[in-house]
Amino acid sequence: MKNKIILQEIANSISRWLMGDGPEADIVLSCRVRLARNLKDFVFPPYAQPFGLKQSAENILNSIRKSNYFKDARIINISELSPVERRFFLERHLISLEFTKNENYRFLVVGKGEMISIMINEEDHLRLQSIFSGLQLGEAWQLSDIVDDELEKSLDYAFSSKWGYLTACPTNTGTGMRASCMLHLPGLVATQRINEALKGISQLGLVARGLYGEGTKSQGNFFQISNQVTLGVSEEEIVNNVGKISREVVKEERKGREILFKRDGAKLKDSVGRAYGLLVNAYLISLEEAMDLLSKVRLGFSLNLLPEVRNIRVLNELLFLIAPVQIQIKEERGRSSFSRDELRAKIIRKKLRE
């Protein structure tokens, strides 16, 4: 029951990082730093017995309760949730696809504004993440670093001076850090330079993924790029590298947008205006269509072609509010006779006319 109340509370609040007030926020939707940590002398979650998982969860939760950074935090027992409810947190970017699987003693801790959160007993005992609006990877790292320091006061991490933080998967060993940026790249897609850009990114040792991280496809021209190597490089080097490459991609995206505008300004304006018209007036809309139109409207807003849209925040919020489970949870679809596509169209109309 308590879980359900928290779920509704979160469904009715807005993630702080969707405000769109960070640098380059019209292209960089968000940036994220994730740290993987394990407890010393505890078997890692993939092999742990329920008793071990219970103990590691208790230790970590105790440490979190002592922390100043989690004073107003919500603690959710993920293992007690239905698959649909778990999916809600995935869509919200608070948990991974792996964490939606049914396993014992899995907890999610969400700090105020969803800027900082922790998954307990994912593949590693502790996964700490912080998300910021725009290109602020340095800030995201600083916040995770401080919170990590504080938790470490009452937790013994598995660490070796040779290999750094010891993780269940050797792809995370060392810093245990994944730094990523979520980029909106309609300009590179429309000018057909996206594959070239993604290839360049992979040659520089970074990876590109879809909107919801590992194992997901790209939607609405959003791409997540992140570091691959975690060992033998410092956290600062990772942050600088991902930040530098993201900035390059942003530059290329701006060039792409300029080309689009110069090539045929009327056509671009027409496409943006039509997309907005459809969104404001539709009564039935699928997720795919909505994402496609929102991507165009977001591009139009960034190029000052849509005075009707007040701020980027409205568009950022919509990107997440229209996801299937967000609609289901927020609108309590079970009780109404409306179809999901109908509810989605209603949410969009309302939000854009606010």
Next chain:
Amino acid sequence: MICQICGKREATFHFKEMINGEVREIHLCEVCAKEKGWDKSFFIPDFSLSNLIASLTDIEISFPISETETVRCPICGLSYKDIKERGKIGCGSCYQTFEKYLTPLLERIQGKIYHSGKIPHKGEVKKEISKRIYELRKELKEAIKKEEYERAAEIRDEIHKLEKKDEKQDNSSRDS
């Protein structure tokens, strides 16, 4: 486990391939794997899970098979074979127990084998040793860059000494 092709010999090559979220397992003996050319270069060179498993399998060739099954981690009880099959390490202690297998694996995945990032603040003596090692590794990098190889060799010896000390500390803190 018996080879899936010949159905006679013991399978020593184990592959997992993920296609659209579905995991497919392949178990082959050495002879059949070689015949199919699957003993190496079967997987595209990326950092996917299948590549990781393939790396583990490659490394196994140079180690006696029985050892990967009989030697077990004192904390979690896993053998290297267990780890290899699942693609996940069992606990912090596994890193020490299976160091000789994990070193080449990590080098292949990460390109490097020494941590040069954050160090936990806890454990005062340990912290000092770790910090010193960290500093020395930085110096080592610099020395190599400047082609001061004699100096680099000295630093490397110093690092080895400190690492031994650090290991002792690891063991004593576990005993306590």
